[in-house]
Amino acid sequence: MKARVTVTLKPGVLDPQGRAIHNALGGLGFAGVNGVRQGKVIELDLADGTTEAEVAAMCGALLANPVIETYRIELA
Amino acid sequence: MKSAVIVFPGSNCDRDLAVALREITGVTPLMVWHRDTHLPEGLDLIALPGGFSYGDYLRSGAMSARSPVMAAVVAAANDGRAVLGVCNGFQVLTEAGLLPGALMRNAGLDFVCRDVLLRVENSRTAFSARYDTGGTIRIPVAHHDGNFTADDATLDRLEGEGRVVFRYAEPVNGSARDIAGIVNAGGNVLGLMPHPERLIDDDLGGSDGRRMFEGLVAALS
Numbered sequence: 472m473k474a475r476v477t478v479t480l481k482p483g484v485l486d487p488q489g490r491a492i493h494n495a496l497g498g499l500g501f502a503g504v505n506g507v508r509q510g511k512v513i514e515l516d517l518a519d520g521t522t523e524a525e526v527a528a529m530c531g532a533l534l535a536n537p538v539i540e541t542y543r544i545e546l547a
Numbered sequence: 548m549k550s551a552v553i554v555f556p557g558s559n560c561d562r563d564l565a566v567a568l569r570e571i572t573g574v575t576p577l578m579v580w581h582r583d584t585h586l587p588e589g590l591d592l593i594a595l596p597g598g599f600s601y602g603d604y605l606r607s608g609a610m611s612a613r614s615p616v617m618a619a620v621v622a623a624a625n626d627g628r629a630v631l632g633v634c635n636g637f638q639v640l641t642e643a644g645l646l647p648g649a650l651m652r653n654a655g656l657d658f659v660c661r662d663v664l665l666r667v668e669n670s671r672t673a674f675s676a677r678y679d680t681g682g683t684i685r686i687p688v689a690h691h692d693g694n695f696t697a698d699d700a701t702l703d704r705l706e707g708e709g710r711v712v713f714r715y716a717e718p719v720n721g722s723a724r725d726i727a728g729i730v731n732a733g734g735n736v737l738g739l740m741p742h743p744e745r746l747i748d749d750d751l752g753g754s755d756g757r758r759m760f761e762g763l764v765a766a767l768s
Contacts, residue, residue, distance in 0.1 A: 484696060487654050487721070533613060536606055536642065538649040539696055 472517050474526050475545045478535045479510035548768045550576040550592040553620065553636075555611045560597035560633065560742065567744035568594065571760040572768075581614040591767040592629045593620055595636030597689070597742060607650060607692040608638030617643050629673060629767055630736040634690055637728070637738030646731055646738045647705070648697035653690070654721020660689040662753075664716040665727055665741060669709045672730055673766035674737040677758035683716055684755040686741035693740040695722040695729075705729055713739055 480486050486508050493507040513534055515526065526544050535542040550568050554561045561578065568576040576594070577587050586593065601610035611617070617639070624630045624645050632640040640646045653659060662685050667678040678684060697705070702723055705711050713728035720740075728739025743756030 485651075485654065485694075485721070487652050487656050487694070491656055533605070533609065536609070536649055538641075538647075539651065 472519050473547050474515040474517055476513040476530060476534055477510060477543045478540050479508060480539055481541050484539050548572045548591045548764050549589055550594060551579045551587055551590050552576050552594045552596055553579050553616055555581045555600035557600040557602055558596045558598035564594050564596045564744045567747045567760055572764050579616060581616050584615045586619045586623060592763060593623060595632040595639050597634030600635055608635060608642040611639045612642035624736050627735050632738040633742055634740055637740055640738040645736050646729060647701050648695055650692050651694040651696050652692055653694050658691045659720055662687045663719050665713045666716045668711045668714050672712055672734050673763055674759055675712050676762035676766060685753055686743055686756055687745050688741045690740055693720040695726045697723060
């Protein structure tokens with residue numbers, strides 16, 4: 472089984488990289504982009520039967536920094 | 548004063564830190580590999596160096612903070628042992644939970660590598676005892692992820708408890724409230740982005756960094 476963890480910055484945490492991407496899109500002529508937030512996707516190949524709680528424990532222990540980030544887990 | 552420098556894969560300021568400690572304490576520090584599970588006996592100071600440990604994979608300092616030796620460093624810190632984290636060492640200390648907040652990508656996105664002016668906000672710590680509160684010192688920075696971030700309540704607490712030890716006296720990286728270095732609640736763990744070990748001798752351009760180590764010698768010997 473696989474899990475996909477999407478890690479994003481918490482709302483309100485300044486995202487300099489997202490802002491730079493936003494500016495670059497504007498420079499390329501893409502109007503109408505109101506904001507950009509950059510995150511990361513971590514794909515896990517897991518033993519069958521791994522629970523979402525176990526993946527959440529991995530997120531809490533290492534994959535995300537709760538000071539600045541939140542995460543979303545999708546099991547497949 | 549007996550000290551140790553923790554060496555992670557990708558540390559690159561470990562030898563600079565060791566030279567500074569050797570020159571100023573008169574005792575050669577022990578170099579401790581990150582896979583060690585125990586620290587040497589009788590340490591007065593544990594130093595975490597700058598660099599790019601684990602290639603800054605995942606987040607700066609994230610992998611190192613979970614390496615075997617860090618359990619022993621956390622235990623020693625909680626026991627009151629002095630711990631100094633410089634640059635990547637500061638990032639490791641926040642990731643390990645010994646210091647609050649996080650160090651994010653510089654607001655300007657640039658790697659900043661130059662001397663900067665710092666204001667000493669609190670000289671009542673072992674790390675800053677040889678500086679004057681309110682005084683200005685010059686120390687080099689060299690980092691990409693030095694943008695200190697914490698929620699307002701944490702920032703207010705750090706300020707209120709005198710735990711902001713060094714503050715940038717000029718724009719550097721977008722750090723919240725221009726914070727350059729903080730201590731833990733016990734005052735025995737300092738993390739700072741600037742590199743005091745790089746300015747310990749006037750022949751090398753300045754000695755403002757030297758006083759940090761002199762203060763530690765006086766406090767810990």
